[in-house]
Amino acid sequence: MKAYIFPGQGAQFTGMGLDLYEKSPLAQELFEQANEILGFSITDVMFEGTPEALKETKVTQPAIFLHSVILAKVLGDSFQPEMVAGHSLGELSALVAAGVLSFEDGLLLVSKRALAMQKACEIQPSTMAAVLGLEDEIVEQVCADIDGVVVAANYNCPGQLVISGEISAIEKACEVLTEKGARRALVLPVGGAFHSPMMEPAREELAAAIEATQFNEPTCAVYQNVPAKAVKSAAEIKENLMKQLTAPVKWTQSIQAMVADGGTEFIEVGPGKVLQGLMRKIDRSVAASGASFEA
Numbered sequence: 001m002k003a004y005i006f007p008g009q010g011a012q013f014t015g016m017g018l019d020l021y022e023k024s025p026l027a028q029e030l031f032e033q034a035n036e037i038l039g040f041s042i043t044d045v046m047f048e049g050t051p052e053a054l055k056e057t058k059v060t061q062p063a064i065f066l067h068s069v070i071l072a073k074v075l076g077d078s079f080q081p082e083m084v085a086g087h088s089l090g091e092l093s094a095l096v097a098a099g100v101l102s103f104e105d106g107l108l109l110v111s112k113r114a115l116a117m118q119k120a121c122e123i124q125p126s127t128m129a130a131v132l133g134l135e136d137e138i139v140e141q142v143c144a145d146i147d148g149v150v151v152a153a154n155y156n157c158p159g160q161l162v163i164s165g166e167i168s169a170i171e172k173a174c175e176v177l178t179e180k181g182a183r184r185a186l187v188l189p190v191g192g193a194f195h196s197p198m199m200e201p202a203r204e205e206l207a208a209a210i211e212a213t214q215f216n217e218p219t220c221a222v223y224q225n226v227p228a229k230a231v232k233s234a235a236e237i238k239e240n241l242m243k244q245l246t247a248p249v250k251w252t253q254s255i256q257a258m259v260a261d262g263g264t265e266f267i268e269v270g271p272g273k274v275l276q277g278l279m280r281k282i283d284r285s286v287a288a289s290g291a292s293f294e295a
Contacts, residue, residue: 001082003263004097004291005279006068006090008249009061009190011272012054017067018047020293024074030103034066037107042066057121057191061089061114062107068093068270069103074293083230083258085223087275088154088195088249089113091241097269098218100237105213112209116202117245121192123201128153128164128190129174133183136161142176153195155252157281162188164196195248203245210242221261228253230261255282267291 020027021043035041045053046063054060068090072079079097086094089110096106126149131139136152139161143150148169154162163173170193174185193199215238221230226240228250255278258266268275269291279288 001262001264002080003083003085003258003266004072004079004081004094005255005266005268005275006084006086006093006097007064007268007270007272007275008086008088008090009057009064009194011270011274012060012063013271014047014049014051014054016046016054016063016271017043017070020067020070020074021047023293027070027074030070030073031066033103034062034107037104038062038111057118058111058114061110061117064089064270065093065107065110069096069106071291071293072097072269073103075291079291081220083221083223083261083263085254085258086225087251088225088244090270090275091222091225091244093270094222095218095237095241098220098222100216100218100222100234101213109206109209109213113202113206113245116205117194117199118191119205120199120202124198125167126165126193126196126198127167127170127187128162128193129170129185129187131161131163131174131177131182131185133159134161134177134181135159138180139163139177142173142180146173146176148172149193149197151196152248153193154249156249157252157278160278160281164193165198166193195245197246199245203242206245207242210238223254223258225249225251225254229257251278252282255279259283259286265289 084094095101150165150169153164177185215234224240276288
């Protein structure tokens with residue numbers, strides 16, 4: 001079965017989406033529509049902005065979403081997903097691809113999500129750290145034993161987990177994890193503790209926006225970050241999406257579930273190749289590639 005996977009924050013680069021804009025009238029129309037919906041020219045930042053400008057959460061999230069969703073749309077009839085999943089922010093791209101959200105509603109939710117997260121980051125300084133080369137259970141145990149807020153936030157692939165929380169708790173966790181034999185435990189250059197209890201103010205704000213948005217039944221199974229299994233009802237998808245900002249991204253488990261359910265060909269839709277790299281570490285027996293558009 002064909003599975004389409006959508007990347008999250010971190011995959012942005014200057015010039016992203018420009019080839020689509022230049023090659024496809026449909027892409028051009030959707031990008032211009034996005035500028036209107038957002039109330040600023042996101043295409044200027046995507047096509048010509050500095051890496052610093054692109055790193056701002058309120059720009060990064062819509063930029064990655066647009067690159068993914070517009071690429072899926074210009075693929076036309078060749079885009080026939082039998083299952084979809086998205087990493088964190090990418091879940092919203094996946095929901096548009098599976099017909100659960102309209103392009104406009106998806107973009108508005110992404111924009112609200114980004115602003116709510118940025119606001120939550122400003123309330124209290126917090127961060128995330130990547131931990132390489134340890135079993136998940138060891139990392140979870142160390143987090144549980146440390147005073148202060150620190151939790152497992154992204155299960156990216158076996159031996160690669162991201163933790164999230166208060167700065168002091170993260171620093172302490174990195175020390176302990178290194179002592180326990182982590183190959184690396186390094187603090188990431190991110191704006192805050194995503195997918196941790198510290199995102200509660202953002203979760204509440206976004207939940208209200210999600211509640212007010214029309215969700216349609218999906219055209220194929222959506223493997224969501226929270227349950228890490230196939231979800232086929234709009235109501236359940238909505239509920240899981242509301243929990244996403246304070247819950248861990250169970251990416252390893254989601255991909256394993258997709259493979260177990262018959263996924264054989266995984267196609268990454270959007271900027272970068274991060275998910276293809278993780279794919280090889282989760283399960284080498286399936287094919288992983290990136291979607292590309294030729295006019």
